[in-house]
Amino acid sequence: MKVALKDIDIKLREVIESIETDTLYTRSASSNFIVLVSESSDSKSINRLLDAISPVHPCRFIAIRPDKKVSDISAEVSASCHKLSRNQHVCSERIILNVPPVGFDALPSVVNAHLLPGVSSELLLFGEDLPDQLINSLSDIADIIYCDSVELQGGVRDALRLLGKVKHIVDLRWIELSYWRQQIKEIFSHKAAASFIPLIKAIHIVTENREGKPPSTPGLLMAGWLSDRLKMSPVAISSSGFECDGPTAGTVIITFEYRKSKFRTRLKNLEIIFDGGNAHVLLERDSSGLHSEVKLLGNEYNFSSPLEEGTPLKMLEKYFVIGESVKNYPAALKLACEMAELDENYRGV
Amino acid sequence: MHNLFSEGESRIVRPPSTALVIFGASGDLTHRKLLPALYNLYCDDYLPVNFLIIGASRTRLSDQDFRDSARESVASYSRRELDSEKWAGFSKNMYYQPTDASKESDISELGKRIEALCQGCHRDFNYLYYLATAPRFFAPISANLKKAGLVEDPEQGMRRTSLIVEKPFGHDLESARELNAKLRQNFAESQIFRIDHYLGKETVQNILVFRFANGIFEPLWNNKYVDHIQISFAESIGVGSRASYFDRTGILRDVVQNHLFQILSLLCIEPPISLSDPDSIRDEKVKVLRSVRRLNKEEVAARVVRAQYDKGYINGEPVPGYLQEDGINSGSRAETYVAMRIEVDNWRWSGVPIYIRAGKRLPRRITEITVFFKRPPGMLFRGRQVYDLDYNVLAIQVQPEEGISLRISAKPPGPRLRVEPVIMNFTYGSSFGVPSPEAYERLLLDAMKGDATLFTRDDEIEEAWGILTPVLEVWKQDDAIPLYRYQAGSWGPLEADALLTASGHAWRKL
Numbered sequence A: 001m002k003v004a005l006k007d008i009d010i011k012l013r014e015v016i017e018s019i020e021t022d023t024l025y026t027r028s029a030s031s032n033f034i035v036l037v038s039e040s041s042d043s044k045s046i047n048r049l050l051d052a053i054s055p056v057h058p059c060r061f062i063a064i065r066p067d068k069k070v071s072d073i074s075a076e077v078s079a080s081c082h083k084l085s086r087n088q089h090v091c092s093e094r095i096i097l098n099v100p101p102v103g104f105d106a107l108p109s110v111v112n113a114h115l116l117p118g119v120s121s122e123l124l125l126f127g128e129d130l131p132d133q134l135i136n137s138l139s140d141i142a143d144i145i146y147c148d149s150v151e152l153q154g155g156v157r158d159a160l161r162l163l164g165k166v167k168h169i170v171d172l173r174w175i176e177l178s179y180w181r182q183q184i185k186e187i188f189s190h191k192a193a194a195s196f197i198p199l200i201k202a203i204h205i206v207t208e209n210r211e212g213k214p215p216s217t218p219g220l221l222m223a224g225w226l227s228d229r230l231k232m233s234p235v236a237i238s239s240s241g242f243e244c245d246g247p248t249a250g251t252v253i254i255t256f257e258y259r260k261s262k263f264r265t266r267l268k269n270l271e272i273i274f275d276g277g278n279a280h281v282l283l284e285r286d287s288s289g290l291h292s293e294v295k296l297l298g299n300e301y302n303f304s305s306p307l308e309e310g311t312p313l314k315m316l317e318k319y320f321v322i323g324e325s326v327k328n329y330p331a332a333l334k335l336a337c338e339m340a341e342l343d344e345n346y347r348g349v
Numbered sequence B: 001m002h003n004l005f006s007e008g009e010s011r012i013v014r015p016p017s018t019a020l021v022i023f024g025a026s027g028d029l030t031h032r033k034l035l036p037a038l039y040n041l042y043c044d045d046y047l048p049v050n051f052l053i054i055g056a057s058r059t060r061l062s063d064q065d066f067r068d069s070a071r072e073s074v075a076s077y078s079r080r081e082l083d084s085e086k087w088a089g090f091s092k093n094m095y096y097q098p099t100d101a102s103k104e105s106d107i108s109e110l111g112k113r114i115e116a117l118c119q120g121c122h123r124d125f126n127y128l129y130y131l132a133t134a135p136r137f138f139a140p141i142s143a144n145l146k147k148a149g150l151v152e153d154p155e156q157g158m159r160r161t162s163l164i165v166e167k168p169f170g171h172d173l174e175s176a177r178e179l180n181a182k183l184r185q186n187f188a189e190s191q192i193f194r195i196d197h198y199l200g201k202e203t204v205q206n207i208l209v210f211r212f213a214n215g216i217f218e219p220l221w222n223n224k225y226v227d228h229i230q231i232s233f234a235e236s237i238g239v240g241s242r243a244s245y246f247d248r249t250g251i252l253r254d255v256v257q258n259h260l261f262q263i264l265s266l267l268c269i270e271p272p273i274s275l276s277d278p279d280s281i282r283d284e285k286v287k288v289l290r291s292v293r294r295l296n297k298e299e300v301a302a303r304v305v306r307a308q309y310d311k312g313y314i315n316g317e318p319v320p321g322y323l324q325e326d327g328i329n330s331g332s333r334a335e336t337y338v339a340m341r342i343e344v345d346n347w348r349w350s351g352v353p354i355y356i357r358a359g360k361r362l363p364r365r366i367t368e369i370t371v372f373f374k375r376p377p378g379m380l381f382r383g384r385q386v387y388d389l390d391y392n393v394l395a396i397q398v399q400p401e402e403g404i405s406l407r408i409s410a411k412p413p414g415p416r417l418r419v420e421p422v423i424m425n426f427t428y429g430s431s432f433g434v435p436s437p438e439a440y441e442r443l444l445l446d447a448m449k450g451d452a453t454l455f456t457r458d459d460e461i462e463e464a465w466g467i468l469t470p471v472l473e474v475w476k477q478d479d480a481i482p483l484y485r486y487q488a489g490s491w492g493p494l495e496a497d498a499l500l501t502a503s504g505h506a507w508r509k510l
């Protein structure tokens, strides 16, 4: 239903009240969920997105769509309910705002006027080419940002900048990498493997993207996480890779390889090379999942886990349903940024 | 002697016969608030069986003119729709007497009219005078009423005569004392009803019920379990037609001294001896205000933040800055936002910071009282979750919707041990299924019954001004105390956030 800005609250109430009442309908008030989508989305695709999120994360939704074709900010309101049990439903309210560039300055005031008070506000940046001004002003309102760092124009560095504004960032690439992190964690949870950590000499990360060229955001995040866990930081870059120093393993060289593929960007392999030749770890993805091959003192061990294809929406659902720690993300992101900067300087970008 | 017949009896619902005289009957308050409230009381059968409403102001109107304009106002502002039959029953009791209240002769004419109208009903009426005029008329009207023989000594006679006084009650401690003294030359304290319409709001009254009728909260209501308290008053409107008044007053005087300190005193009150005797509650409220630690000069600079809004947007609409509003002096230093940290320095509350903020042109209209309970030790959950352990928060929303919510931490379904905040909500509309009456309805009804519990006593007013005296003095004397700026539509200046971050707190997002 299209409504005037001043009538948003009244119409939302009407929408909720008009829902039949033979079963118990609860209006969700767990948080405010602001979604910034790209101009190419339409009401249908926005509603599809919200339909996917609301059953796993019922909230008050405020979706914002930049729109060069309208002259004023316009609003639509609706509600969607899903069944919790036989006679119980949870309803999420939805406000969709179409915003022309002249309305960008005024937009935060519209959002602020319609947040549920006293609960946190989350912001999902969904899609490419989102206007910087809106990203900035909406992140000032949010406590938590969900985004895909691959889709941010400045990649990991944009993510770091946004992290400075909010309590947490849930980077969907980080969620996607959780399978990799999990498998590495598993491998080194065995004492025999852990004893080799101080002997790590090099890490080789193979990534795929459409151009077969740097940078690779998932690669940088992975390298950032490994550096942080090994308490190292990048000190130099040369033709042989990043030189990282730290108290755990001394100097470790991290190298990247970029392969051309039909995938937008993803991790392909990860190899850990140890001093002395008594150990070797290789993680590799194929169409059946993520596999690792561990060689320790002449023995070979193999592990596997499924690997879900990481569309941002899938990752988001996974996050809401299962949850995922983002505790190590800030430190990993910071190191990823340091590497990105070294790399750009080196390549003269 | 104590009234032996009142014990164990429920309190009357319908007040005795009353003639309500409204000074300022052609004004905004009368038309937007008082007449709609009276109409609703009538529809709910709460008005006395015999009642008279006599409007008095200088504008020359006939009884019928007054009824006609009242009908329009009730149609626009009443919470229930105007019903012609009810209106006819209500409005036949309305009269109007052109009166310049500063003229003795006019008041004595008014007196004659009231007496004639009452005699026509063959009943004895109590007289209730409502001062809905500018405050400079409060003292002269009370004096003229006395001179015209329209005020009875409460110790003698059977007719109750009372005076309802609107805000503002003074503009500082000295002027409030002076006004109290002047009113008391003509009326006894027990006859004076100083209105603070916040006390008429259901949620504000519910603070007492909530605290003292539930076993689970009162034991926690002290510095052992409460971490800090926030009282927030936000309006999205600017100054509108009150520009010149507001520009002389500022928001500290306009809402903090009265509404927010009244809320504070109820929130922090000790259990009164009784809820049915107006003075037991007011005695305890005044103790709270007396316990608020007075700030010294350095503390005013460090703990009170004032600011004024610049242009910005409210719900998508561009709005001008304060200095560009009509009727505001260029270069005005009136604060449209204030935030302060105070402490109630008594046995129960010592050490609990109480943060108060009030502002105009904030993103939305909301008044909320929030009690943050101390956090449990977090070690069991460290590293387990995305979020830090949140405070348990009890939020009492006073407007726009009246309700209470409690934030607790819970585990979302699923195999992982996570902790996330959830909200338990109670709203008046959905819990009781009846709409809340407007604050003025309750207060007018209480005044007709002679129940002063929800009205402010002289000493409360003076204590509340006393708390603000150091602030007002420092602001007046020291131009170096900054008047910060904030964008209309934002939640106030950054400096107000800094007031809390020093103690690891943050304003609740509203």
Ligand SMILES: NC(=O)c1ccc[n+]([C@@H]2O[C@H](COP(=O)([O-])OP(=O)(O)OC[C@H]3O[C@@H](n4cnc5c(N)ncnc54)[C@H](OP(=O)(O)O)[C@@H]3O)[C@@H](O)[C@H]2O)c1
Pocket (backbone or CB within 6 Å): B023, B024, B025, B026, B027, B028, B029, B030, B032, B056, B057, B058, B059, B099, B100, B101, B102, B131, B132, B133, B134, B135, B137, B166, B167, B168
């Ligand atoms: N409006 C609100 O929402 C509101 C809220 C809280 C408190 N208040 C307080 O309520 C009081 C009235 O406010 P308001 O907004 O209603 O002001 P207003 O619209 O200016 O009304 C003032 C009233 O006083 C009358 N008046 C002026 N001089 C008079 C005189 N010499 N004798 C008799 N009547 C006289 C005016 O009528 P004539 O010109 O016909 O005489 C008019 O009816 C103020 O103290 C204000 O602070 C108002």
